[in-house]
Amino acid sequence: MRKEIFGPNGETTLYQGDCLEILPTLDGVDAVVTDPPYGIGTWSANWTGGYMTKEAAETTRKWDKKTELPPVLFERPCIIWGGNYFDLPNSPRVLIWDKKQRGMHFADAEIAWTNLNKGSTRIFEYAVRGSDVHGPGKREHPTQKPLAVMEWCLGFIPNATTILDPFMGSGTTGVACANLGRKFIGIELEPKYFDIACKRIEEAYRQPRLFEGNTEAQKPTQQELSEFKREAQHES
Numbered sequence: 612m613r614k615e616i617f618g619p620n621g622e623t624t625l626y627q628g629d630c631l632e633i634l635p636t637l638d639g640v641d642a643v644v645t646d647p648p649y650g651i652g653t654w655s656a657n658w659t660g661g662y663m664t665k666e667a668a669e670t671t672r673k674w675d676k677k678t679e680l681p682p683v684l685f686e687r688p689c690i691i692w693g694g695n696y697f698d699l700p701n702s703p704r705v706l707i708w709d710k711k712q713r714g715m716h717f718a719d720a721e722i723a724w725t726n727l728n729k730g731s732t733r734i735f736e737y738a739v740r741g742s743d744v745h746g747p748g749k750r751e752h753p754t755q756k757p758l759a760v761m762e763w764c765l766g767f768i769p770n771a772t773t774i775l776d777p778f779m780g781s782g783t784t785g786v787a788c789a790n791l792g793r794k795f796i797g798i799e800l801e802p803k804y805f806d807i808a809c810k811r812i813e814e815a816y817r818q819p820r821l822f823e824g825n826t827e828a829q830k831p832t833q834q835e836l837s838e839f840k841r842e843a844q845h846e847s
Contacts, residue, residue, distance in 0.1 A: 612626060612627065612628040612632075612633065613626070613627035613628070613802075613805070614626055614627075615627075615809050617789075617809070617812050617813050617816055618789065618816050619816065622788075622789070622793075622794045622795065623785055623788065623789065623794065623795040623796075623797070623812055623816075624795070624796050624797075625779070625782075625785070625796075625797045625798075625799070625805065625808060625809060625812070626796075626797070626798045626799075627798075627799055627800075627802060627805040628798065628800065629800055630777035630778065630798040630800070633777075633798050634684070634777060634798070637775070637796060639773055640687060640773055640774075640775040640796060641687060641688070641768075641770070641771035641772050641773045641774065642687050642688040642689070642690075642768045642771035642773075642774055642775070643684050643687060643688070643689045643690070643691070643774070643775045643776070643777070644689075644690045644761065644764050644765065644768075644774050644775075644776055644784050645690075645691055645692070645775075645776045645777055645778045645779075645784065646691075646692040646693065646756055646776075646778060646780065646783075646784070647691065647692070647693060647778040648778060648780075684777070685726065687771075688725070688726065688727055688768050688771060689724070689725060689726050690706065690723050690724075690725050690727075690764050690767070690768070691723060691724045691725070692721060692722075692723045692724075692756065693721065693722070693723075694722060694723060694724020694725075699724050700726075702724045702725055702726065703725070703726065703727065703728065704725050704727045704728065704733070705722055705723060705724060705725060705733075706722070706723040706725060706733050706764065706767070707720055707721070707722055707723070707733070708720060708721045708722075708723070708756070708760050721756075723764065725767075727767060727768075733767070756783055757783075758783055758786055758787055758790075761783050761784050761786075761787040762787045762790065762791060764787075765787055765788070765791055765793065771793070772793065772794055773793070773794040773795070773796065774788050774793050774794070774795050774796070775795075775796045775797075775798075776795070776796070776797045776798070777798045778798070778799070779797035779798055779799040779804070779805075779808050780799060780804050780808070781804050781807045781808050781811060782797060782799075782804075782807065782808025782809070782811045782812050783811075784797065785797045785808060785811070785812045785815075786811050786812055786815045789812055789815035789816050790815060790818075795812075797812075
């Protein structure tokens, strides 16, 4: 296992290794925001209602059996992209990324499973732009989400100080946490993507006071946040 720490005060800790081995050793996690590998490349294996590559199916085989997962992933607020591909409980609230790419392709939108307070579905409209593909924030991983999408997710868990991503990939969740002043713990199995994540997150911390002036992500409105609080008080 390899471990790297970033941030002026060690706010980010990254692990290169198997998340199922590393997760039981962690504590102090407030929420889980992750994008497990699913449905990339050539579709060749069927898994819990969705198609994915043989490689991705093998990677997610243990993840798909939720009974084998460490409780930390479900005892805290969770936002799991591609949740419809996995054997997860019914979600009280889902998040949808509308890519605004109308056409015949089934991936015009992506769904995130959550265990957040019950309420209406939330939709984030964000079209993938040239800078997401070719610019400084270009995709380094087959399922990499735009930074704006991951920052939007964090807006739904404003009280979560430390965020865990057990399928970190190229580190977009970690970059979002660095931008928004959150602590981050990331785990990635593949050395190639772990190195990319380290580089991206290190560069994010080099940007002075970036999270204070970042307006690219569409944050939840004050009305939405007030609704979340009312629902939480009603259920408590």
